[in-house]
Amino acid sequence: MTILVEQPEFGINEVKEKGIQKNERELVLDGGFSVPQANAFGQNFRDYDAESARQQGVENFYRTNHICQTYDFVKKMREEYGKLDKVEMSIWECCELLNEVVDESDPDLDEPQIEHLLQTAEAIRKDYPDEDWLHLTALIHDLGKVLNLPSFGELPQWAVVGDTFPVGCAFDESIVHHKYFKENPDYADPAYNTKCGVYSEGCGLDNVLMSWGHDDYMYLVARGNNTTLPSAGLFIIRFHSFHALHRSGAYKHLTNEEDEQNLKWLQIFNKYDLYSKSKVRIDAERVKPYYLSLIDKYFPAKLRW
Numbered sequence: 204m205t206i207l208v209e210q211p212e213f214g215i216n217e218v219k220e221k222g223i224q225k226n227e228r229e230l231v232l233d234g235g236f237s238v239p240q241a242n243a244f245g246q247n248f249r250d251y252d253a254e255s256a257r258q259q260g261v262e263n264f265y266r267t268n269h270i271c272q273t274y275d276f277v278k279k280m281r282e283e284y285g286k287l288d289k290v291e292m293s294i295w296e297c298c299e300l301l302n303e304v305v306d307e308s309d310p311d312l313d314e315p316q317i318e319h320l321l322q323t324a325e326a327i328r329k330d331y332p333d334e335d336w337l338h339l340t341a342l343i344h345d346l347g348k349v350l351n352l353p354s355f356g357e358l359p360q361w362a363v364v365g366d367t368f369p370v371g372c373a374f375d376e377s378i379v380h381h382k383y384f385k386e387n388p389d390y391a392d393p394a395y396n397t398k399c400g401v402y403s404e405g406c407g408l409d410n411v412l413m414s415w416g417h418d419d420y421m422y423l424v425a426r427g428n429n430t431t432l433p434s435a436g437l438f439i440i441r442f443h444s445f446h447a448l449h450r451s452g453a454y455k456h457l458t459n460e461e462d463e464q465n466l467k468w469l470q471i472f473n474k475y476d477l478y479s480k481s482k483v484r485i486d487a488e489r490v491k492p493y494y495l496s497l498i499d500k501y502f503p504a505k506l507r508w
Contacts, residue, residue: 268361269383272414274370280415287507294498321485339497340436347417367444372400377451407459428506438465
């Protein structure tokens with residue numbers, strides 16, 4: 204069951220007041236949250252070409268990811284993991300498991316994932332104190348990365364993390380390291396390599412298969428456990444790594460009206476997801492009671508994963 208939330212209106216006055224900028228170089232997070240000038244490696248955020256300690260590893264990751272993420276592979280993974288028969292545990296237990304995960308696809312971050320979750324959630328909580336569903340969404344948006352752990356199948360990183368994109372239609376050139384799609388079997392398949400592929404214009408993203416990873420998995424977990432998060436929360440969970448859409452405006456021909464409304468919330472969330480990565484530590488024990496109360500509000504005590 205999901206509930207709808209009132210969508211934000213982005214008129215000229217609000218853009219000025221809230222500090223929402225279309226130009227990322229002028230980005231100021233809503234409510235005054237300070238944007239770091241550089242990522243954990245001293246580089247610009249999401250600069251996949253900058254020479255850094257992780258640049259080559261990130262590029263190698265995307266080569267494998269783009270070759271292996273096919274339409275048939277995604278269907279197989281969704282069928283297998285949609286059963287939700289791997290583990291039974293609470294949301295907070297899953298959060299603690301992320302201390303064992305480091306995202307090899309991220310050029311900005313080398314901290315355990317729990318640090319990123321808390322940084323993102325607390326930054327949003329500061330600027331949007333009345334949107335508790337958004338605070339919780341921020342906390343749990345990356346929990347699907349437990350797919351990398353043995354009890355969840357120990358999937359390789361290329362099937363867990365990284366930017367996501369639709370499969371079953373042409374790979375848009377805005378996708379990072381697009382050149383490696385030429386080695387993907389679907390790239391030359393006429394059933395999959397046209398603008399719409401197996402989909403129809405305006406079909407809605409609910410009907411589109413995305414490359415398999417933590418985003419889609421956590422979406423299946425939340426929906427399968429009857430969360431009462433609003434549709435915008437589920438949209439953020441499933442599409443927060445779909446940067447070709449919310450950064451470049453690609454694949455708009457597949458969206459419907461509900462997607463366009465939810466995209467407004469995703470674009471708010473995305474700024475915190477990307478730019479709250481810093482060396483500032485959050486006291487997990489201090490904020491834990493608040494997030495446990497939100498988990499109780501929107502989820503059952505134990506979830507099937």
